Structures are given as structure tokens and as C-alpha cells.
Amino acid sequence: MTEESPGARVSTLELFFDLVFVFTVTQLADSLAHHLTPSGLLDVVLILIVVWWMYSGYAWLTNAVAPTTTTRRTLLLAGMAGFLVMALAIPEAFGAYGWLFGAGYLVVNIAHSVLFLQAGPAAVRMMRVLGPLNLLAASLVLAGGFLPEPWRHLCWLGAPVVQVLASYSHPMELHHIVAGHFVERHSLVMIIAIGESVLAIGVGVTGMRLDAGLILAAVLGLCVAYYLWWTYFADGDRRSEHVLAEVDDPARRGRLAVNAWGYAHIPMLLGIVLTAVGIKKALGHAFDGLHWGEAVTLGGGVAVYLLGHAVFLRLLHRPGAAYRLAIAALCLATAPLGHYLGIAQLAAVAVIMSAGAIAEDIPRVRRAGRDAAIGDFGRGA
Template sequence: MRQNLLRPADSERTHRVAYIELFFDLIFILALTQLSRFLYDNQSLAGALESAVLVLAFWWVWIYTTWVTNWLDPVRLPVRSVIIGLSLIGLVMSTSIYESFGDRALVFALAYVTLQLGRTGFMVLALARHDRALHRTFVRMLVWLSVAGVFWVLGALLPFEFRLPLWGVALAIEYLSASLGFRVPGMGRSTTDDWEVSGPHIAERSALFVIIALGESFLVTGFAFVEQSITVDGALGLLLAFASGVAMWWLYFDHGERVGSRAIASSPAPGRIARLAYTYVHAIIIAGIVLSSVADKEVLKHPDAAVSLATAVTLVGGPVLYLVGLVLFRWVVARDLLISHLAGVAALLVLFGLAFPLSPLVLAAMTTAVLACVVGWETILRVRTGTDEPVAG
């Protein structure tokens, strides 16, 4: 640990996403497919709450690791070795997701806690000689994660009825502690001024994870399609899933993705923007994609069934979460209020009220049409202004 493992300044490696980081991301393809499977098979209020806990937990693991590789140089052998170790633990977590509220609760909890504490402990050692302010931040973080870890393990050991509330408390500790600067009695708190981040790196990493999540949705949809006989309804459901995925890609990558990197680079408080826009807001975007993948599978499996409350929530809720996440993202990074996205959210909420006389296939077609209209609105505005970025609205 005498080595300086931080990314070098003014180097081609300062902002570059390393291949080992993408290797770590591959583990989350399995995680996202298992999350979609869990939510599809547990379409109830309790299942929704359990799914929310799992999505937020896996997002927290991924985003914390992204922050670590934003500071540490993945080319260095110790850092690369740790990322490989974290990938193995992440694989154990991914294989235990589906039974995390069942027989594999303890495996899931121990893997999660080990990953969080192990990665944070490594940062404490790696930074001790080279960045005192950031070192103190990770010491504080280690304290909070240790407290949360107690609730994760207790939730797995105690009877089932205690699991959801205890794991909910653990997540609340982790998320709220970050917003409070990891304040610890006698040690003070961290400020976003202590977090010098690479805007291009964290923006690219988050964008790549959005691509992974969209790819996972196609994977889930494709498996559902090949498992059944080819029918007209099935083919239409597959086309709608593809069109919805294209619309989601377009809304994020056509212009919005570049805004975050530029905002961080030009901001006097880059840590604050990175924390809000990428640590918190992107969790909503990813949740929207996961929920949409469940909806696509529901349409393929039961295209003509009556629309239940759970079906309406998945079919409408996924696009709503996605658009809300994009609205919040653009507001945080650029103070742009995208009226097109808000209009899309309003239209989707109207569809939710009209959903129950419809079939899942028809409702999916209508939600996809709303996303396509938002895409068209945004693109026309950008083309008419003759700029690379759209005007607000």
C-alpha cells in the first residue's frame, strides 16, 4: 500500500474506462435478469417492495464500485485484482437473488456485506498515504456500512417476516448516510468538495450500465419469445418490446447522455452533481428499464388476458419511472425542464386510468406510442434549433 494507486493526472488513463471495469459490469447482466425474473414471479405489493430492495441494493453495489474506479487506476495490479475479487462476490450475489427472500437469504446478505466492506476497506488502505481527505471519507463510510451490515445479516438470520423491514432499514442507512456526508460523531462529515471526480469517466460508466440494462431487457424478452410457439400476437409483442427499447435508448443517448459529462467538467462542485445525478437519479432510470423488461415478458406470455392492477403497474410504471428519471437527471445537471418528458409522463398516467378494459398487447402498443411521441418531440426541437443539444422543453 505504499504504491500510489490513484489515477494519474493529465494522462490518457485519467478518464478512460478500463476493460476490467467492463468485466465487472458483465456480472450485472445475470443480476438484472434474475431481478426481472423475481419481479415477474412476485407481482404483488410484497413482491414489489422486495424487488425494490433488491434493485436498490444491486445499484448501490455497482455505483459505489464505479466511484472507487473513478479514483483508483484499474491498470494497477492491486486494483485489478480487487475488481476481479469483487466480480466473484458479485456473481455469488447474482446467483442468490431469486431465492434471496427464501433459502439463500444468508448467502445473499453475506455476499453483499462482504463486497461493500471489502471494497471500502481496500480504499481506506489505498488512500491512507496519498489522499487524506478522501481517506477520511472512506473511514466514515466504512463505519456506516458496518452498521448497515448488521441489519443485512440479522434480516437473513431472523424469521422471514423480519427480513423485508430489516433490509429496508439497512438500505435506508446506506442511502441516507451518503446524503449526510457520512457524518460520524467525533469524525465530522465529508463534503462534496472532497470528491474530485472525473466527469467523462463516471458519465461513460453510467451510460454503459444503461446499455447493459437495455440489453438485459432484450435478453429477457428474447428468451420469453423463443420459449413459446410463434404467433401473430407474440411477433407483435416482440416488435413492441424492440420499439420501446429503441425509444429508451434514443431518449438517453441521442443527446442527454453528453450533458452530464459536460456539467461535471464545468461545475465548481462536481461531486455534488455526480452524487445527485449518477448515484441517486440513475437508480430511477435503471428501475424503469427493469420494470419495462418485466412488462415485455408479461405481454408475450399473456397478450390477450385481462389487464390486472399488477400488469398495468408494470406496463405503465416502467416508462413512467424512466421518463421521470430523465427529467430529474437533466434538471440536476443542466437545470433544463424537459416539457416533452413531463407531457409523456402525464399521457402515461392517463393511460393507466384507461388500462383495465384493454389487453396487455394493446396497452403495450399505447405506451410505446407515447415514448415514440416523446422521442419525436425532442428530436424535432433539436433539429429545428440546429444545435447538438435540445432546447429546454
């Protein structure tokens, strides 16, 4: 088993970076809330994929190159500035400010490549392939900002294709992954992103009269956000860290990191965006029927999140995927209820998620009690 460094943990500067990145998630939710259509959803998915690819790239970067010098911190600040510009341009990323989004994305890529070149000879070898492909993807996004349709969307579609190819084009054993830092970094960004669902509650009730019914609906929205947290964190991210740390082969460890913390996290983040939009819409029409698109967004957002986490668990060979799939199907099935009454769907989703959490916890609690009893018996003997 590869030995891990217990001191290699996420710095406050990296957490600051994550806060800037999550602003893009907030902007995506706001953009989708104003354009809740199939084309609006497609645009959000495309933006999320390319943005997450580079956020994940920075998670790999700081796993290999700690931001401990003034030069490194300055380059990381440049990357943060690029993410901020991208977030500001998101509402018009496929419109007037497409070029601005692309320019910010190019800055993010350049800063990433320059920083990674400081990670040693193996990183230099890796970046000879990965760096140009990342810059090609960024160039496609930038070019799309200047081109008319359909070329704009074709360029955006080409960017994630290049990024996926990039993940298979270089030897994964060149990456040195410190499991503790890597898992913690992704866990922190997930908890900040889930906070977006809580922010949606505040946005959803802005300007409304705070009566008992609205407060109840807000609390139900908080319960839904809580069970998003429970799904990811209740069993502890230490288990995921141990699975990653116990992969001895560097190539297999790198591939697991890409698949589980890269690709599988995309539907989870998309689910958070959709759930935030669904909660916001439900609070605005708590005692009315939601439009079908709004009701599907609420139930479907939770379902997409759970599907992503089920894939994550399967990749790590951890239990719980079946529970996620069952709860996802039930949450999606609440859409007709939301079309009838918004608060009824919020309540149903919260109850379904809590029931699923209890059902999943019962065997674990029983095992823990059995193990404790056996331990007490052994000490008594």
C-alpha cells in the same frame, strides 16, 4: 473549470464488472415476474437500492483508483464474485438464502473499502467515516438473512437509511471526480441494463409459436426498449459530462454526482426492471387482456423510468424534463388498454414514446438548421 483527462476512460475490466452487476437486474426482473405483488415489488425496490449503492460505490472507486495492478484487479474480482453470489441469491433473498445474499454483500463492501484505501490520503480520511457506515449497512443486510420477520425487513429498511446518512457524513470535497470516466461508466451500465428489456422479449416468446402476431408484438417490445435508450442517450451523454466537469467546487461536484448519478438512477433502473417484466407479460398474452397488475407494470415501468430521467435532467439544469413528465403520464394511462388487449398497450406505449421523441427533437433540429444557416452566411460574407 476543473481540467479533465481525456484518457481517463472506462477499462474493459470495468465493463466486465458491469456485466456481472447487470445480472442482478436480470434476477430482479425474473423474481418480480414470478411475484408480481405489492410485497414482491417492495422486496425488489429494497434489493435494488442496496445493490445500486455498492455498484455506484465501485464506480466512484475506479474513478479514483484505476484497476492497473494485480492486487487491485484481484480485489475487483472479489467484488465481482460478491455481486455474482448476491445475484444468484436474489430469488430467495428474503427467504432461505438471505444469509447468502448478505455474505456476498459483505464481501463486496470489504473489497471496496480495501481498494479505496489505496486512493491516497484524502481517501483514507474519507473511508474512516464512509467505510464503517458501509460495513454497518452490509451487517444489517447480513443480520436480516438470519432473522425472522418483521426483523428481517426492518434490517433491510435500515441499510439504505445508513447508506443515505453515509453520503452526508463525510466531506464531499475529498472525492476527486474525473467527469469523463464517471459519466461513461454510468452510461455503459445503463445501456447494458436496457438490454434486459430486449432479453425479456426472448424469454417472453420461449416455447410459443412464432406467427405474424407474435413477431409484431416482439418488434413493438423492441421499440419500447429502443425509446428507453433514446430517452437517456439521444441527446448524448457528453452534455452531462460537460455539466459535471464545469462544476468547479469539488464539494458541489461531488454532491451533484451523488444526486444525479446515484439517487436519480434508482428509479431509472427500477423502471427498466418493471418495463422488462411488463414486456414479458404482454408477449405472453399479446392477444388477450392483461391482468391489471401486469398492465400497470408495463405502462408504469416506462413512467417510473421517465420520471427518474426527468429528475436527472432537472438536477443538471438541462431541458427535456417536461417532455418526460408528459410522456410518463400518457404511458401510465395505457393500463386500461392493456387490460383489454396486451398488444394494443405495447403499440400505444411505443407510439407515445416515439411521438414524444419527435416532438422533443423538432426544436433541436430547427436550432441546428438555423445555426448551420448562420454559419454558412458568415463564411459567405
